[in-house]
Amino acid sequence: MNARQKNLVTLLATAVVAGGLGLYAYFGVMKPQAERPPAPESPGALFPTDSPEAPGTDGGTPAAPVFTSISIEHPHARVELELRDGTWRITSPVSALAERKQVLSLIDELSGAKFTGTVTDKPTDEELERFGLKPPQATVSARAYVPDAQGGGAQDASRQRSVTFHLGVENVFDGSVYVRREGDPHVYLASGALRVLLLNDTSAWRSHEVFTVEESSLLRIELKGPKDTVVLERATTDKPWQMARPTVMRADSKRVARIFSDLKLYKALGFPEPEWEPQVVRALEKPAVEATLVPKIGGPLRIQLVSLRVGGFERTFARTEGMAEPVLAQVDPNTLNVLSPPPLDFKSKKVLEMQTGAVEKLVIHPGGRGEPITLERTQEDGRWEVRSPVVGRARQFKVASLLNSLEKLEAEAVVATGAKLAARHGITDSSRGVTLMDGTGQVIARLWIGNPVPDNDRRTWGRGSSEDIYELSTAALEALPLSLEELLEK
Known part of the structure; x- marks a missing residue:
């Protein structure tokens, strides 16, 4: 046999082996998994709601089961869920609130899941292995009761139902999943969505809510950061x-409320691995940031935050104590900033401390050498009159608009504190502004309007009832009726 003949024989042998492997892969592996199974004689439910001993619906539409416990076990996790006092909880391997939406999605799937086909009623061990049922990909046990016509029956043992089923691999033909119920020799097919839900790890079933406290319930807030400690109180x-x-000083209530609205945006990114937990707990003995919150009812609530390197990465962890559900979780590093704002942030941005009803006299300062405009409220009928630089009746709605705008005027930002710093912002005794007085001539409040903020034509420096220097909205100031033409009735 020459070299050419040898090559030809080798080529033919290789082709035969490759063909054989291909046929084995198709007929031995792919084809059995991809075959469309025959339709069952009658569609069956994964979780039966009826039984001969205790019919659930007397022949009508099956009643939706009310689940009370679910356990899921697969190679990567084991979790037990239980409904307690209307709330789903994880009872093992940890004690924690369950992620409500995740549990409800599973319940919807279990309640409505029907078998889409019967693969076989006498599976061999080889078939069970091929379907991913020996060993199973996951094992699920669920317990529920089927309500009676009045929606009751939870304590009626005859209405209790339970089922344990095993989950197999995906059927590559249509994305369904192989399922086998305990005590039932059949292998069925069910919706593939069930497989996606059930193969989650334990942390996916845990509630990721960490900061659940409401600002409206608090009387005292203490924030200890790396640089400052801020204490806020109210009676x-x-x-x-x-x-x-x-x-x-008085605090900006909107800024206080924003702490808690911002906190709610930060969910748990995850939970510390068991081997990390001792290191994390030790680090939290000296937290980088700590908040102590005193509610109207109940004991103090604490939030502690720390950053440390675990698992090869820098991570931030939060621990909450005293709340309905204590939590130890990994969170976004920006949470540290939420709970350690600089004290200046809490300065009230309300510019003038005043009540419109107490104002009896107004003096508008046009700035520079302009002549002031004086208005007074008459004692006879309570109407506003212009006293200088001319005498005449004022436009009542314009004066009311001015007073309302001044009472509601809020700064865009607090930039400095101290009367000595006012001049460098263009705020002097000759600045534009308004003085508000009571009936005895006592000054209630004074607004000074300074220079425009450099590189920001939308803002102007100003000062109000305190020694704070503000950035005020230029548009809001320009909208104030401060000219004689606007205020004097023609």
Whole structure:
């Protein structure tokens, strides 16, 4: 046999072997898994709601089962879920609130899941292995009761139902999944969505809510950060917040409320691995940021935050105590900033401390050498009159609009504190502005309007009832009726 003949024989042998392997792969592996199974004689439910001993619906539409416990076990996780007092909880391997939406999605799937086909009623061990049922990909046990016509029956043993089933691999023909119920020799096919839900790890079933406290329930807030400690207090929950430390002043209630609205945006990114937990707990003994919250009812609530390197990465962890559900979780590093804002952030941005009803006299300062405009409310009929630089009746709705706008005027930002710093912002005794007085001529409040903020034509420096220097909205100031033409009735 020459070399050419040898090559030809080798080529033919290789082709035969390859063909054989291809036929084995198709007929031995792919084809059995991809075959469309015959339709069952009658569509069956994965979780039966009826039984000969205790019919659930007397021949009508089956009643939806009310699930009370579900356990899921697969190679990567084992989790037990239980409904307690209307709330789903994880009872093993940890004790924690369950992710409600995740559990409800599973319940919807279990309640409505029907077998789409029967593969075989006498599977061999080889078939069970091929279908991923020996060993199974996951084992699920669920317990529920089927309500009676009045929606009751939870305590009726005859209405209790339970089922255990095993989950196999995906059927590559249509994406369905192989299923086998305990005590039932059949192998069925069911919706593939069930497989996606059931193969989650334990953390996916845990609630990722970490910061659930409501600002409206608190009377005291203490925030300890790397640089400052801020203490905010109020006498009752309907009173405005006051800063007690590092200085005493009224606090911006909107800024206080924003702490808690921002916190709710930060969910748990995950939960510490068991081998990390001792290291994380030790680090939390000296937290980088700590918040102590005192509610109107109940004991203090604590939030502690720390950053440390575990698992090869820098991570931030939060621990909550005293709340309905204590939590130890990994969170976004920005959570540290939410709970350690600088004290200046809490300065009230309300520019003038005043009530429109107490104002009896207005002096508008046009700035520079312009002549002031003086208005007074008459004692006879309570109407506003212009007293200088001319005398005449004022446009009542314009004066009311001015007073309302001044009462509601809020700064865009607090930039500095101290009367000595006012001049460098263009704020002097000759600045534009308004002085508001009571009936005795006592000054209630004074607005000074300074220079435009450099490189920001939308803002103007100003000062109000306190020594704070503000950035004010230029548009809001320009909208104030401060000219004689606008105020004097023609």
